[in-house]
Amino acid sequence: MVWSSLRFCAVLELLVMVFQVAGVAALCVHRLVSVGRWRDRGRIGYIVALVGLGVAGALCGRHDSEFALFAGGTMTVLLIGMTIGSGQTDATSATRGLAGA
DSSP states (O other), X not given: OOSXXXXXXXXXXXXXXXXXXXXXXXXXXXXXXXXXXXXXXXXXXXXXXXXXXXHHHHHHHHTTOTHHHHHHHHHHHHHHHXXXXXXXXXXXXXOOOOOOO
16 A cells, blocks of 8 residues: 655655755845844754755665756855854954054
8 A cells, every 4th residue: 555646756856846845944044033032043054954954865866866966056055144144243343553643
C-alpha cells in the first residue's frame, strides 16, 4: 500500500522552497527589529534556514534536481544580506584627532 503519491524528490523540492521563504523572513526579522527577543529569534531562524537549505539542496543535487541551484543561489543571497549593511556598529565613537598648535 502506498503511503503517499509524492515522490521523495518532490518533497525535497518543497523543503527547499519552505527554507527559502523561512530564511528570507528570518533575515527580515533580524535586520528590521532593533533589540529584543525577536531579533535573536530571527538570527536563530536564519541559521536554521541556511543549514536546512544546505542539506535539502545537497539532497536535491543527488536526485539531479534543479532546485539544488536555487538553494545555492538563495544561500548566497542570504549570506550577502546578513553581512552587508551597518549592523550594530556604533557610529558615534570618539575619534582622536591631531591637536594643532
